[in-house]
Amino acid sequence: MKKNRMNWNYLLIAPSLLISFSVILIPGILTIVTSLTDWNGISPKINFIGIRNFLELFSDKVFFIAIRNNVTWALLFLTIPVCIGMLVAMFLLGRKKTRSIYQIAFIIPYVLSPIANAMIWENMIFSPLFGLVGYLRNLGIDISSPLASMQSAIYACAGVDIWHYWSYLTIIYLAALRQTPTEQLESARLDGCNGWQLFRYIYFPSIRATVNLMFVMIVIGSFLSFDYVKLLTGGGPAHSSEVLGTYAYSLAFDSMKVGKAAAAGLVMSFFGLIASIFYARLSRKETME
Amino acid sequence: MTAQSKKKKIGTNIIIHGVLMILVIICMLPIALVVINSFKEHTQIVGNPLSLPDVLHLENYIQGWTNGKFARGFINSIKLVGSTILIVLTCSCLAGYVLAGKRIKGCGGISLYFMMSMTVPIQLFLFPLYFVYANLKLIGNIPATGLILAAVYMPLSVFLMRTFFLAVPRELEEAARMDGANTAHVIWHVMAPIVSPGLITVGVLIGLQSWNEYLISSTFLQGEKNFTALLTFLTMNGSYGANMGTLMASAVILIGPVIVFFLCMQKYFVDGMVSGAVKG
Numbered sequence: 374m375k376k377n378r379m380n381w382n383y384l385l386i387a388p389s390l391l392i393s394f395s396v397i398l399i400p401g402i403l404t405i406v407t408s409l410t411d412w413n414g415i416s417p418k419i420n421f422i423g424i425r426n427f428l429e430l431f432s433d434k435v436f437f438i439a440i441r442n443n444v445t446w447a448l449l450f451l452t453i454p455v456c457i458g459m460l461v462a463m464f465l466l467g468r469k470k471t472r473s474i475y476q477i478a479f480i481i482p483y484v485l486s487p488i489a490n491a492m493i494w495e496n497m498i499f500s501p502l503f504g505l506v507g508y509l510r511n512l513g514i515d516i517s518s519p520l521a522s523m524q525s526a527i528y529a530c531a532g533v534d535i536w537h538y539w540s541y542l543t544i545i546y547l548a549a550l551r552q553t554p555t556e557q558l559e560s561a562r563l564d565g566c567n568g569w570q571l572f573r574y575i576y577f578p579s580i581r582a583t584v585n586l587m588f589v590m591i592v593i594g595s596f597l598s599f600d601y602v603k604l605l606t607g608g609g610p611a612h613s614s615e616v617l618g619t620y621a622y623s624l625a626f627d628s629m630k631v632g633k634a635a636a637a638g639l640v641m642s643f644f645g646l647i648a649s650i651f652y653a654r655l656s657r658k659e660t661m662e
Numbered sequence: 663m664t665a666q667s668k669k670k671k672i673g674t675n676i677i678i679h680g681v682l683m684i685l686v687i688i689c690m691l692p693i694a695l696v697v698i699n700s701f702k703e704h705t706q707i708v709g710n711p712l713s714l715p716d717v718l719h720l721e722n723y724i725q726g727w728t729n730g731k732f733a734r735g736f737i738n739s740i741k742l743v744g745s746t747i748l749i750v751l752t753c754s755c756l757a758g759y760v761l762a763g764k765r766i767k768g769c770g771g772i773s774l775y776f777m778m779s780m781t782v783p784i785q786l787f788l789f790p791l792y793f794v795y796a797n798l799k800l801i802g803n804i805p806a807t808g809l810i811l812a813a814v815y816m817p818l819s820v821f822l823m824r825t826f827f828l829a830v831p832r833e834l835e836e837a838a839r840m841d842g843a844n845t846a847h848v849i850w851h852v853m854a855p856i857v858s859p860g861l862i863t864v865g866v867l868i869g870l871q872s873w874n875e876y877l878i879s880s881t882f883l884q885g886e887k888n889f890t891a892l893l894t895f896l897t898m899n900g901s902y903g904a905n906m907g908t909l910m911a912s913a914v915i916l917i918g919p920v921i922v923f924f925l926c927m928q929k930y931f932v933d934g935m936v937s938g939a940v941k942g
Contacts, residue, residue, distance in 0.1 A: 381845045382765040386772065389753035389816055396813030397779050400787035400794070407790060414793055461685065464678050471679075477928060478686045481693065484924045484931070486874035488892040489917050490692075492899050496909065497695040503707050503906050505695075511710075536688070541935065548936040586939060597783045600876050604896075621785045626881075631789050638785035645781050 408635035414625065426636040435612045436637070439620045442527050443644070446616065447595035449531050450538070451588065458542030463572060465543070466550050476547075479540035487537070491604035494533045495520070499605075526606050526614035534601040545587060549580040589652035596644040617641045693917070700910040707906045722911035730898050730912050735891035738804060738883075739873060742890055745808030746872040747865050750819050753812070754864060755857070758823025759849060762830075776817035784814070784877055792881060802888040807879060811872045818938055819864045825937055826860030827853065859930075866927045867934035873920065891916055 412419045430436045465472045499518045501507045519529035599618030608615035625634035699707050701715040800806040838852045
């Protein structure tokens with residue numbers, strides 16, 4: 374009887390694992406194998422070339438531009454949306470009546486597709502013909518589309534992504550802040566703490582775990598960034614806004630260097646892995662304390 | 663409270679609402695521009711994108727709908743989202759039930775595996791998968807693409823369903839088993855009614871995500887007749903000499919339903935976002 378019941382449960386977990394294995398795990402292992410070959414995606418002739426793809430990557434200028442852009446991306450996301458998100462969460466915490474209305478207005482860019490958001494910004498804001506940029510030019514202000522310049526393209530892409538993303542952090546921080554124990558708040562208020570002190574000594578320590586989790590998620594997400602760069606600049610002009618995601622993608626589907634693309638994909642995963650390990654160690658240290 | 667501190671409090675309140683309003687404007691301005699310009703003629707938009715329309719050019723919408731072949735695009739989108747949700751809900755519900763009760767050996771390992779697969783870049787598995795799909799002639803196949811999306815969203819859904827199953831009291835299941843119910847009975851007649859808000863939450867969350875998804879759907883859904891509504895819109899934008907008014911009307915056609923859906927379902931959506939990230 375007991376044994377029979379156990380078999381049932383293995384059967385229940387099987388579908389999700391089977392799908393995940395066949396879409397993610399096995400192709401993931403194949404990517405590791407592919408990264409050691411010169412496969413171009415079509416030809417049946419596949420040669421093992423060892424770590425030559427990786428060596429080629431490390432002598433590739435665009436690869437380092439991409440890594441630098443990913444790091445820039447992470448730094449931008451760890452500061453701007455985190456600060457705005459936290460500030461707005463604290464503001465909304467005390468405003469019980471108007472909270473939900475603000476929340477809805479903020480979150481709308483988050484629920485729209487990257488495709489829609491990128492096209493809206495490209496045409497209505499950045500376009501020198503139809504957009505806000507064009508309007509300012511007509512007024513005599515000499516600006517050009519930030520997407521067209523090698524210096525600003527990556528910031529313009531990150532800006533649109535931040536516009537779409539920051540409210541997510543607000544929602545998460547707000548939900549965490551609301552779980553702060555009320556007794557602590559009461560006694561701190563009686564002791565005469567001001568707003569900043571309340572945040573620094575009561576609220577922030579109580580949402581520390583969530584803040585750390587978001588920190589790691591942002592770092593991982595920054596190395597996965599793809600959508601807004603691909604849609605707004607395609608990595609250009611002259612590869613200046615390339616990130617690892619778009620670089621690996623164009624290696625595979627434009628230059629047909631699937632082996633090298635696989636190697637770039639592995640480098641992306643490697644950065645995420647470092648962030649996860651860092652987080653695991655961090656949370657273990659916290660539970661030890 | 664003294665008059666002075668009251669005044670100070672009103673002052674900070676005004677500042678806070680001022681900051682919040684500025685952020686509302688930043689969030690809404692691009693979307694408002696799209697709506698305003700969707701009613702204008704191309705030349706008017708070139709002249710001044712910020713001006714309000716003097717005549718409502720509703721023909722932009724008709725033209726956008728037919729030019730973009732949105733009828734087909736929306737049907738494809740619904741097929742893609744439907745197949746993704748169907749697969750995700752069935753599998754994650756069953757897996758969540760097993761993991762919540764720690765009903766098999768190796769639950770910890772399975773959770774760890776799902777956790778890791780959640781942080782993996784799509785580019786880690788995309789390339790071999792694409793060429794396997796190409797060999798199986800599955801490029802452009804909508805349910806087959808839904809399967810990939812389902813695998814990507816599976817870990818989050820499993821964890822969410824697991825938390826919902828954890829909320830079901832154990833005694834309830836035991837009582838049902840005492841009455842002679844088997845596992846299938848327990849899941850469909852005892853558990854499902856209690857976790858159905860969880861199913862809606864996961865459904866709304868995954869539904870919106872798969873509707874909006876770009877990387878996988880643009881890679882695997884090739885051939886114009888397989889395009890989702892968003893991919894059709896993308897090709898419209900790419901064609902030069904496009905009429906801006908028509909393009910913006912198409913954008914409204916695309917984002918309007920999503921915003922309405924979100925407004926109706928926002929409670930579930932926010933719940934899903936939060937329970938995935940906040941440790942309660």
